[in-house]
Amino acid sequence: MGNLYGVIGHPVKHSLSPAMFEAAFWEYDMDDEYQKFEIAPEQLGAFLDGIRGNDEELARIYGLSVTIPHKEAIMQHVDALDAHTKAIGAVNTIVKDDGSERKDGRVLLKGANTDWIGAKRAIEEVMDVEGKDVVVLGAGGAAAAIVYACVQMKARVTILNRTLDRAEAMAERFSGEDAPVVKAGLLTDLMNCRANLLVHTTSVGMGADAERSLVPVEFFKRGMVVFDIVYTPLETRLVREAKRHECRIIPGYKMLLYQGERQFELWFRKKPRTEKMEEALLTHLQS
Ligand SMILES: NC(=O)c1ccc[n+]([C@@H]2O[C@H](COP(=O)([O-])OP(=O)(O)OC[C@H]3O[C@@H](n4cnc5c(N)ncnc54)[C@H](OP(=O)(O)O)[C@@H]3O)[C@@H](O)[C@H]2O)c1
Structure with missing residues (x-):
């Protein structure tokens, strides 16, 4: 079984991120999954603690896209932010560092902004x-x-x-x-x-x-x-x-596409086949 990725928002049902990332995972023949998580503001802290290891299923999550209304509120729940993200004041990406490559072994959730x-x-x-x-x-x-x-x-x-x-x-x-x-x-x-x-x-x-x-x-x-x-x-x-x-x-969808491309790079440390993500996005937008 692969790792779990997803988008959190409220509401999240119209998100196009699953279509985009499923296309990217498919191209690399990855067995990771990408899901939508409908999370109300009052559930946010507990959800992130679940990812840190408090919940067996949520602990499978290694990366998240973050959408409305959590982009600002999530900043107080993460362990690290880069300088660009602090300057913009919003997080749209979570990257989990499971500690396996560091001495202290602590699980860290890093917040990033890829919209810019x-x-x-x-x-x-x-x-x-x-x-x-x-x-x-x-x-x-x-x-x-x-x-x-x-x-x-x-x-x-x-x-x-x-x-x-x-x-x-x-x-x-x-x-x-x-x-x-x-x-x-x-x-x-x-x-x-x-x-x-x-x-x-x-x-x-x-x-x-x-x-x-x-x-x-x-x-x-x-x-x-x-x-x-x-x-x-x-x-x-x-x-x-x-x-x-x-x-x-x-075209407006290009910003969505390229912020997703950067998310993929942050999670997997390699480039996605962006043209496949674009095809998937356009198929959904034209249907
Ligand atoms: N292409 C992409 O990748 C991408 C990424 C993010 C968002 N978006 C889209 O961008 C839009 C804004 O998102 P956001 O997160 O910035 O929202 P937001 O933080 O709620 O800001 C909304 C902005 O729209 C203005 N506004 C709302 N209704 C208006 C109206 N009837 N007349 C004039 N101004 C109005 C608000 O003005 P006031 O300050 O006066 O209220 C404010 O400046 C949404 O449509 C969203 O789907 C696209």
Whole structure:
């Protein structure tokens, strides 16, 4: 029997991570399994103690993807965090170190953030943002990882949000000594901004809001890069309108794909066949 991996969230039933990782495991002929774990906030501590060894079945878990609403709360339950993850303030990956390679033999749960790496890779595939203007719409958890990635790539970032305080707090947090100052504003300031890259990170464009877009079509310019991280539907109204104005598109699912690729590398210390993970994701998104 192989080890167990999975995604924890609440709700977790719509997660596409199982499809993506099952495809990756299949390619390597691995007998590990990947499952969904529906965990309410009040169960989180006990669940992680189970992984540390308090529960025979959960002790089989060697890695987790972490989704809403646990990304921030889980930070207080892990034993180690890298510097990027501390700066972003959210964990989307747990890696178990079972102690077998260390003298003290203690089981450690390490928290990491691969969302920023997923966003960075998706952007780098299409453009070099160093010294370029990036406008990020939204100031939630996903925006934090994307703003961090853009600051790492030395872009000039402006965060626009419905709630100004949140945009201002995030801009202040990511305005470092070595990085350009991150600016903040309201969504209604968009027409006064310049953007080589526009990133949309709110939930507008999906579910009940599927036919809405926060971006007036007058904002689009030929050649501007538009990255809508909403991937259900695969083509949002924002993407449709941006294409019509000859913008270049970064598909939202690419961030999900590349954050998963990095998770696989952290768990197994080798690269997955990312194209197989992509095929599986697209099959699910198109069905
Ligand atoms: N592609 C990927 O890999 C990926 C990864 C993570 C998340 N996502 C997607 O990104 C979206 C945001 O996730 P999150 O974790 O950042 O959520 P979050 O932390 O709850 O933040 C939500 C953001 O959306 C804004 N917002 C919500 N409803 C709005 C509305 N009607 N009009 C204007 N702004 C609105 C909020 O503004 P206020 O501050 O004013 O409330 C906030 O900035 C979700 O759709 C999620 O599925 C995609």
